[in-house]
Amino acid sequence: MYDVVVVGGGPSGATAAEDLARSGAKVALIDRAGRIKPCGGAIPPRLIADFDIPDEMLVAKITTARMISPTGRHVDIPIENGFVGMVDREDFDEFLRERAAGAGAERMTGTYKRVERDEAGTHVVYRDKASGAERRLATKLVIGADGARSNVAKDEVPGGDRIPYVIAYHEIIEAPGKVGSYDPDRCDVIYDGRISPDFYGWVFPHGKSASVGMGSMVRDVDLKKATADLRMASGLVDCPTIRREGAPIPLKPLDRWDNGRDVVLAGDAAGVVAPSSGEGIYYAMVGGRVAATAAMACLSTGRVKDLQLARRLFMREHKTVFRVLASMQNAYYKSDERRERFVSLCHDIDVQRLTFEAYMNKKLVRARPMAHLRIGLKNLAHLTRLVPAAYT
Template sequence: MTKDFFDTIIVGGGPAGATAAHELAKKGRAVLLVDREGRTKPCGGAIPPRAVRDFDIPPHMLTARIAAARMVSPSNKTVDMEITGTGYVGMVDRDAFDPWLRQRAAEAGATRIAGTFTGATQNADGTVTVQIREKSDGNAVREYKARTLIGADGANSPVRRAVFGANVKPPFVFAYHEIVRSPDTANDNFNPSRCDVIYKGEISPDFYGWIFPHGPATSIGCGSAIKGYDLRAATRRLREQAGLADCETLREEGAPLPLKPLKRWDNGRNVLLAGDAAGIVAPSSGEGIYYAMLGGQLAAEAVDQLLVTGEVKALKSARKRFMKDHGRTFLILRVMQTIWYRNDKRREQFVKMCRDPDVQRLTWESYLNKKLVKREPMAHLRVFGKDLQQLFGLSHR
């Protein structure tokens, strides 16, 4: 029987929440993990090797290993960016990956329930009482008390709204994708070991479209920050252009993606945000799985520090540590998105710039290892110069 008092209640069982639950349960903390279940977030499913290493993801969870990315310009010019050496981009199916993460947390000692967060009340003793509508109890609302609360419940986080107010939210890109059965054979439009990234205004006027193989299935979708933009129609066009219109559709999913970390992740008392709820999805690329898992890990360490010391300032360490290691990367990606995704002329220049060997090498090294490459200052200088040439139309390559 589920007990009523916990060290931590975690709302949201995606990569951020499940990772936080796993890390805290391993430390012997009493953890309640609450997830709605039965819903999969739209996601290309890409994770770098660093995520596999840092979070002990077993090989069987990878449905494919991608060896290259193809950039497609508005005029249909293509640039293949191959990964050299032993590097790869791992692909996961969120429909299987997220439940596996939640199960791993349960095996470490976390208590799991299927339910929906409906509210939280601060108590005079510094604890928090959380109201959960439970599926297993006929949707009855039950209260649980905890020393801390982690909101890892997505871009539209009910925990964030309840604690910080409806006006505290990051900017969003709305994403939609269709999971289809992968073609039996490779062709000019589809390669099971290659991710295609489509920079066409007719597919996305301010973001991009994608074709990401997951082994037996493939994610095809697009995103846009323009309210009312028809993502379904754009995805249909993308499938037709790629010769994938006749592939069997297995499921369809849509959701907002936050593209800027919030300025504050904690309430200064006992609540901390993680993952999409905190806004940590990479601008420009929309990459979120690695950053969500890292955010969950940092949230767990911050909460554990609070539980040990009783000092609420420990909660601030999650954001501080994340921004120290990744804030500069997020800023660069946000500037890149602002400059290069503005219109088709800029997108054409951007894809052209991706032909450059320095751009490709630095891009892959930074992505695979989640660190800006600092050991090649001349390469960065060359890329900066070429970037300016493309921006001002001085390059005729």
């Protein structure tokens, strides 16, 4: 009998499993081997500090972000007094799983099939990869951390089958030195309807490799052609391709994360990827941590309503940020004219400072009321077309 079975071994599930094991719970972690999520791989300093990520896991340290408009105008935003760490998900996720195992979680490799309940209690059924046989794990609670379009969410949580998402695709390539517009110390974010009609494209250095990709909610967009066009524009067309990956990325937290009985969701399964930016690693790991907190509370008190703590704790800290980012995406990602205005707005020093303070620290900064006022007025001027799109 396990206290908790965690389904999914990405950053969210691995974090939940580690936290639970360190709290004394008997934990099983089920993960499908060989699955790598398409991801830019950026992690902010707060994640590195909060989750004790060693420096050797960082394949690059980014000191500048470049925003590129549909007309090719760009603004370089320096990351003052710090850096954004870059990780390769293939190695990073395995590091987190191994750390969870080192804390006492038992790793299983296989594919989730279903949750069964009978007079003996709750069981998670999965297909073991090595044998191909179905196995049943008796457990008190289940954490579903099996990603966007989560099967645990669909099976167990009301509304878990209705979540908006972007389809993301990227190619990991062998990175050159400085060539074309590529800079190994800079992340490029491309706001151009020819690359993505409703999201963005990216070129993110990973040390010896780089992630080049894009995302879109528009189903008939040719993701591979858009990525090829992005590689061409960045001077990366001749770089050897290491691997190609695609997957959905959710863009709205679910209204409910638990089934009121024995299941709670975490990470992408709960929809906790930031709107506008698509940032997910930090929020996934926080989601795993609050799911573990809720599970431990439920195990301690016997009250199933304590599973609601996961969503409550997460939204208490991050709800406002998600709301602001969703508003920004809805305002500026609708057309190339709006995207041009967004990049123009990024020229503003107040926007740059507050954006990166919020990104690095993962909270809205309220210490500069006049800066917020100036940003609000400039935002209004762009949205009402009181200033031209190229205004800086």
